[in-house]
Amino acid sequence: MILNQDIKPTKLETGYKPRPLQSMLHSCDARFVIAVMHRRFGKTVCEANHHIHKALPNPLRNPQYAYVGPSYKEVKRIAWQYFVDYTRNIPGVDPVSTELTVKIHRDWHIDPISLKLDPDTIKLMLIGADDPDSLRGIYLDGGTLDEFAQIDPILWGQIIRPALADRAKIARELAALCPNEAIKQKLLAHKPWAHFIGTPKGQNHFYRRFIKSRDAEEQAKLYTLGHNVSEEIKRFTAIDVSLEIYDDTPMEQIEKKLASLDSNVKGEYLEYRKYLANKEWKVFVCKASQTGILSRDEIESMIEDMDKDEVAQELECSFEAAIKGSYFGSELSKIDENGQIGKVPYNPRYPVNTFWDLGVNDKNSIWFVQKTPTGWDYIDYHEDHNMGFVGYLKIISEKPYLYGKHIWPHDGTQREYISGKKRKDAAEEMGQEFGFKVDIQQRTFEVDQIEAARSRIPVSRFDREKCSRGLECLYNYQKKWDSKLQCYSKNAVHDWSSNGSKAFMYSALDDSVYSFAKDANKDLQSFTDGVISYDEFS
Numbered sequence: 001m002i003l004n005q006d007i008k009p010t011k012l013e014t015g016y017k018p019r020p021l022q023s024m025l026h027s028c029d030a031r032f033v034i035a036v037m038h039r040r041f042g043k044t045v046c047e048a049n050h051h052i053h054k055a056l057p058n059p060l061r062n063p064q065y066a067y068v069g070p071s072y073k074e075v076k077r078i079a080w081q082y083f084v085d086y087t088r089n090i091p092g093v094d095p096v097s098t099e100l101t102v103k104i105h106r107d108w109h110i111d112p113i114s115l116k117l118d119p120d121t122i123k124l125m126l127i128g129a130d131d132p133d134s135l136r137g138i139y140l141d142g143g144t145l146d147e148f149a150q151i152d153p154i155l156w157g158q159i160i161r162p163a164l165a166d167r168a169k170i171a172r173e174l175a176a177l178c179p180n181e182a183i184k185q186k187l188l189a190h191k192p193w194a195h196f197i198g199t200p201k202g203q204n205h206f207y208r209r210f211i212k213s214r215d216a217e218e219q220a221k222l223y224t225l226g227h228n229v230s231e232e233i234k235r236f237t238a239i240d241v242s243l244e245i246y247d248d249t250p251m252e253q254i255e256k257k258l259a260s261l262d263s264n265v266k267g268e269y270l271e272y273r274k275y276l277a278n279k280e281w282k283v284f285v286c287k288a289s290q291t292g293i294l295s296r297d298e299i300e301s302m303i304e305d306m307d308k309d310e311v312a313q314e315l316e317c318s319f320e321a322a323i324k325g326s327y328f329g330s331e332l333s334k335i336d337e338n339g340q341i342g343k344v345p346y347n348p349r350y351p352v353n354t355f356w357d358l359g360v361n362d363k364n365s366i367w368f369v370q371k372t373p374t375g376w377d378y379i380d381y382h383e384d385h386n387m388g389f390v391g392y393l394k395i396i397s398e399k400p401y402l403y404g405k406h407i408w409p410h411d412g413t414q415r416e417y418i419s420g421k422k423r424k425d426a427a428e429e430m431g432q433e434f435g436f437k438v439d440i441q442q443r444t445f446e447v448d449q450i451e452a453a454r455s456r457i458p459v460s461r462f463d464r465e466k467c468s469r470g471l472e473c474l475y476n477y478q479k480k481w482d483s484k485l486q487c488y489s490k491n492a493v494h495d496w497s498s499n500g501s502k503a504f505m506y507s508a509l510d511d512s513v514y515s516f517a518k519d520a521n522k523d524l525q526s527f528t529d530g531v532i533s534y535d536e537f538s
Contacts, residue, residue: 072128473500
């Protein structure tokens, strides 16, 4: 590995010898990679070294990288020692076990403008997805989401992706001022990256990310087959220059500038921009039957010892295999095949009941449900945390729904520590103007809640877009594995999927007649447009 090939060539050996398939991953120039790998592929070693390989020659000051696993305990147990071992011979290395961070003090780093030595520090951070807020506000030059199927999907969209956004712009700005051509090219090539790696666990968010990325890769390939890309780059770069469109031009201004183009030219320009976005994604699928990493004897022995779904999932990277321990995965897959997950519009003829799972530090989850002659329509879902009740009241009051009941679980009768009031009473007092009333559900056993939910799903429809987060929770809600007894326990795993799933289970326990609240506006004449546009068979 070359630390700084432009100023002072120095070769460094970490002891890592990548396998051919691992080398393919390292040499891939796509920014975002989805790598679906069989067990014992060596993904953790591969990714640890990818971080090291990318970090050492990074031309920017103080690079930061994040290796994210499902939990703090898991990344410490599985990945930490690899980071320590493969960096031990690097000058200036300082592994800080209390922070799960390997710091590398680079006394060879060069300032790209002055071309003078400018010592800095690399940070290779290992982070558990069970504490996503610890990542908020930081910048990243790269990151790995290990076992993404077990990680809360909001971690990518709300935290990791924004953290990758700044460094490429900083690199471009420095490149414009850099007098050294070799360093300038390294700055221009610097693109913060992310790898999603793991083994399938049913058709959850990892599966949907895989499908979306595969489609993007295919669309990029189709574009290259139908276009001379090098000529298209020249053509549309010239348009950007003529319209004075730059990387930091606000999107609203870009839209106004593009309005001056011929409609056909604008369409071709937007198709080209779509290609640029699509080509940033790459998919790898590494099956045990194809990689040659596991011996024939080992694979045959594992097949004899595993059931059919385990072989398909763990060795052959199948997303079709059922999630082991999943409470609702099978039921949801069936109704999805039947077309019961899609566009489910609000019908103003029927009241909307809300079902809550309460939390403060934990997420507060709300399902919006309509009972119709054919079953239950789950038309909306909201989830948040660290928000006072007034915030939730504002959210539900701003939605265009006529409500029936707002149903809370049994802990809604608990008294607040400071005011001494029951949570239900305090909420109704704050929502008095809105006519907010709370019904408290009786306490039930979890086993009854789960069975009620399993019975409810087949007779329900879900809006795929508005309930996407809630559906992710249901897909991923699963039994806890008892490692000592080597079986699933009676208890569920308490993780990011719990609150949304609990709120759904509370809704499934309610078979009462849905009726409009007494103080709600039930004059449906004011909703004529909604009734006319509503399609009973959509």
